[in-house]
Amino acid sequence: METNYNQFINGTWTPASGGGTWEVKNPADETTVATVPFGDGSDAIRAIEAASAAFKTWSTTNPFDRAVILKKAGAIMHERLEHYARTTVMESGKPLVEAIGEWRIAANFFEWYAEEGKRNAGTVLQAARNNKRMSVIHQPLGVVGAITAWNFPAYNPARCWSAALGAGCAVVAKASEYTPLTAMLLAQCLQEAGLPAGVFNLVNGDAASIGRAMLDHPAVRKISFTGSTRVGRTLMDGASKTHTLLALELGGNAPVLVFPEVDLEKVAAESIVAKLRNAGQTCVAPQRFMVHESIAGRFIEMVEAKMRSIKMGHGLDPATEMGPIINASQRNHLEALVKESIAHGGELVTGGGRGNFGAGYFFEPTLVRITTADNPLFRREIFGPVMPVTTFRTTEEAIRLANDTEYGLASYVWTDNLDTSIHVSEQLAFGIVGINEWYPWALEAPFGGWKESGLGYECGREGLAEYQEKKLISIGGL
Numbered sequence: 001m002e003t004n005y006n007q008f009i010n011g012t013w014t015p016a017s018g019g020g021t022w023e024v025k026n027p028a029d030e031t032t033v034a035t036v037p038f039g040d041g042s043d044a045i046r047a048i049e050a051a052s053a054a055f056k057t058w059s060t061t062n063p064f065d066r067a068v069i070l071k072k073a074g075a076i077m078h079e080r081l082e083h084y085a086r087t088t089v090m091e092s093g094k095p096l097v098e099a100i101g102e103w104r105i106a107a108n109f110f111e112w113y114a115e116e117g118k119r120n121a122g123t124v125l126q127a128a129r130n131n132k133r134m135s136v137i138h139q140p141l142g143v144v145g146a147i148t149a150w151n152f153p154a155y156n157p158a159r160c161w162s163a164a165l166g167a168g169c170a171v172v173a174k175a176s177e178y179t180p181l182t183a184m185l186l187a188q189c190l191q192e193a194g195l196p197a198g199v200f201n202l203v204n205g206d207a208a209s210i211g212r213a214m215l216d217h218p219a220v221r222k223i224s225f226t227g228s229t230r231v232g233r234t235l236m237d238g239a240s241k242t243h244t245l246l247a248l249e250l251g252g253n254a255p256v257l258v259f260p261e262v263d264l265e266k267v268a269a270e271s272i273v274a275k276l277r278n279a280g281q282t283c284v285a286p287q288r289f290m291v292h293e294s295i296a297g298r299f300i301e302m303v304e305a306k307m308r309s310i311k312m313g314h315g316l317d318p319a320t321e322m323g324p325i326i327n328a329s330q331r332n333h334l335e336a337l338v339k340e341s342i343a344h345g346g347e348l349v350t351g352g353g354r355g356n357f358g359a360g361y362f363f364e365p366t367l368v369r370i371t372t373a374d375n376p377l378f379r380r381e382i383f384g385p386v387m388p389v390t391t392f393r394t395t396e397e398a399i400r401l402a403n404d405t406e407y408g409l410a411s412y413v414w415t416d417n418l419d420t421s422i423h424v425s426e427q428l429a430f431g432i433v434g435i436n437e438w439y440p441w442a443l444e445a446p447f448g449g450w451k452e453s454g455l456g457y458e459c460g461r462e463g464l465a466e467y468q469e470k471k472l473i474s475i476g477g478l
Contacts (some may be wrong), residue, residue: 003087005180007037007204008187010050011197016205017042022177027093027324028314028360034091036180039205041213044172047201051143051170052219054198059140059168067114070166073193074110077103077186084154084185089315091179092153093323093361094278096315099154105443106158106186112443113166116464120167131478138468140168141245142221145214147207148183149226150176150326151281151383157183159443159458160224160247161190165200167467172201172214178326180204211235215242222247222467229381229407229452247456247466250449251381252283252409255402257392257424258291258299259415267414268302271387274438276310276322276365280385281330283453284410286438288378290398293391300369300389304350307365307387312355325361325384334363334384341377341388346370351386373401381407395420403429408450412438 006013016039024033037043058066077084085099092099125134144164148156157175164171175183187202203210214220215238222245225235229251239246258267274286291299313320325331331354338352351366366386368377377388392398402411411430415421425433431449434440441447441459448457456466 003185003188005034005036005184007039007043007047008184008191008200008202009043009047010054010201011191016040017046020205022180022204024091024178024181025327026090027326030359030361034181036184037204038177039203039210041206041209043203043205044174044210044213045217047172047203048143048145048213048217048219050198051172051201054196055140055143055170058170058196058199059142061168063117063120063166063168066117066166066168069190069193069195070110070114070117070162073189073195074107074114076189076192077107077110081107084182086316087185088153088179088182089323091181092150092315093326094315095320095323096318098278099315102152102154106154109158109162109443113162113464116163116461117166117168119461120464120468131476133475133478135473137471137473138465139471141467141469142169143219144169144171144467145211145220145223146171146173147211147214147223147225147227148173148175150178151278151283153179153182154186156226157186159463160226161186161200163458163463164224164467165195167464169467170199170201172203172220174203174205174207174210177204177207207231212238215239215244221245224458224466225249232454247458248454249283249447249458250409250452250454251407252285252287252449252453253379253381253405253407254284254287254410254412254430255405255428256286256289256412257398257402257414258289258295259395259413259417259420260292260294261416262414264295264298265302268299269306270438272303272306272310272365275387276385279322279325279363281326281383284432284441285383286410286412287382287388288402288405289387289389290392290401291389292398293393296389296391300349300367303387303389304367307350307367310365312357312362312364314360322365322385325363328361330384331361331363334366334382334386337376337380337382338366338368338386341368341370341375344375345372346375346377346388373404379405395424399424399427403427406452409453410434410440410449412440
């Protein structure tokens with residue numbers, strides 16, 4: 001089936017109502033990959049109304065029948081992994097191997113929630129009176145607005161869309177204008193799988209007006225948002241006036257605690273891979289490295305040597321280990337942040353430049369030694385291939401430094417001491433703690449942040465529950 005890079009509203013591929021367009025750029029060479037519609041709130045309203053009408057039938061469709069469609073969509077994705085991944089590379093810049101892995105997980109999400117929707121079990125309650133019976137059932141919320149970020153253009157939408165559709169909700173989605181093509185491919189898979197018209201809709205355009213339409217329209221019961229904490233606050237402010245429910249997956253500032261008894265060479269080598277995944281543009285990326293003072297010097301030497309050898313380039317080049325940053329604005333942010341860090345006493349060990357490229361938004365893997373917790377690289381979300389390293393003396397000092405942030409998404413602990421692993425993991429104020437691993441999440445496990453890193457959970461059975469209402473049914477006088 002020929003790819004159609006348009007908006008998808010009520011089962012039809014359509015341009016923006018106002019005729020607006022947007023050029024999708026390849027961040028590796030700044031060339032135009034495709035020209036797509038760029039709409040606004042009026043497109044979102046059309047999509048919401050279509051979703052509202054379709055919800056009436058989809059919400060009462062048997063979960064086993066919904067599962068057939070979702071599983072077929074996942075199967076189509078599996079069949080076209082590399083083909084679709086190449087499009088993702090062209091608009092996001094990430095290496096092909098990462099894009100293939102991302103599409104594989106996206107397909108798995110549709111398979112998972114196809115099955116999880118069948119296990120939508122309620123509860124029978126023991127009443128305090130013999131003449132009373134109570135049960136709780138779970139029913140789909142309604143129309144869900146899904147706004148997702150550019151850093152994982154297949155994973156982020158699939159995680160939300162599959163759960164909402166599996167729960168029986170209708171969806172109006174907006175992907176990032178920087179990476180809309182991947183979302184359009186996902187929509188095409190749902191269409192080919194036989195999803196009824198209006199159940200899923202995809203708009204592309206002005207984020208503020210589309211978000212406003214989602215907040216204001218009474219048919220939209222919930223908005224799921226993946227993005228910055230700043231935008232999350234704006235949505236919370238708007239939702240307080242319209243009583244729209246929110247699920248927010250926001251920023252992160254993940255601490256990494258490295259204790260002295262570990263295999264340091266192994267940890268240092270793996271930390272580079274984890275840190276530079278997607279050029280560091282990951283909300284759960286290991287960010288603030290806190291290394292015990294007895295091993296910090298050797299750790300920095302090992303990391304520096306590896307960073308200097310990283311091959312940057314176009315994501316379709318098999319030799320590429322790290323691609324570009326998504327756009328010039330984000331690269332400029334990184335340059336300014338590193339410069340400010342050095343002005344606050346940070347020591348640039350390696351990197352900090354753009355590399356030898358005539359075009360593209362490249363930024364070198366960068367290592368900075370810092371000595372104080374008020375350094376900008378310690379306080380702010382980096383979202384790029386910059387690794388700040390500081391030291392600690394005691395376990396309690398490490399815990400205090402790790403928790404000294406308004407964020408609370410992911411955290412990492414490296415230790416061979418069982419007592420340390422249990423004590424530290426229970427004291428860290430984060431929704432996710434990885435002990436001796438860099439990828440402590442899974443589609444079958446709840447994913448969510450504490451503090452200013454978000455509201456609600458995605459993945460696992462919790463992800464399905466986010467798109468359902470609980471209803472108490474009580475029968476008296478028996």
